Amino acid sequence: MALALKKRDFLLVGIAILILAFLWQAPPESTSRVPYDNDHRQFFDIVKTDGKKAAEKFCEECHNKDAIPFPEGHPAKYRCLFCHKMQTP
Numbered sequence: 837m838a839l840a841l842k843k844r845d846f847l848l849v850g851i852a853i854l855i856l857a858f859l860w861q862a863p864p865e866s867t868s869r870v871p872y873d874n875d876h877r878q879f880f881d882i883v884k885t886d887g888k889k890a891a892e893k894f895c896e897e898c899h900n901k902d903a904i905p906f907p908e909g910h911p912a913k914y915r916c917l918f919c920h921k922m923q924t925p
């Protein structure tokens with residue numbers, strides 16, 4: 837009995853795999869990462885020693901509407917590192 841798989845069973849398994857594959861690819865991976873460069877290198881250490889919340893306090897020193905404006909329609913700015921992962925150096 838257990839071996840009597842029907843076409844429909846394969847179809848269901850196929851659909852399940854497609855859904856899983858879709859979830860796998862969904863954001864947050866699409867959000868740009870914090871680059872490992874001279875502007876941001878310091879934050880990699882802060883995140884390691886004091887956590888993300890401590891590092892985020894400094895982001896808006898450069899990322900503000902006068903210096904480096906956010907792209908249009910940028911979501912709520914609070915908790916940068918919740919959405920922007922650190923690049924793997």
Ligand code: HEC
Nearest residue numbers: 868869870871873875879891892894895897898916917920
């Ligand atoms: C000393 C100024 C400075 C500070 C502080 C700073 N940034 Fe930046 N950031 C820049 C500059 C300049 C760019 C654009 C050039 C580049 O891509 O490096 C940039 C670009 C970015 C980008 C886009 C990278 C890309 O792929 O286009 C992200 C994301 C970012 N910063 C996040 C952060 C976060 C999060 C923080 C706080 C932890 C932060 N930045 C603090 C100067 C700064």
Ligand code: HEC
Nearest residue numbers: 866867868895896899907910911912913914915916918919
């Ligand atoms: C709710 C999620 C979220 C939060 C919180 C957030 N961002 Fe973003 N950010 C995005 C998305 C989505 C984009 C547009 C897609 C992209 O470029 O990654 C973006 C784009 C950017 C860009 C432009 C990237 C580029 O490639 O040009 C910078 C710089 C940036 N964010 C910095 C920050 C900083 C600094 C903070 C905190 C003050 C912050 N973001 C908080 C989601 C977020």
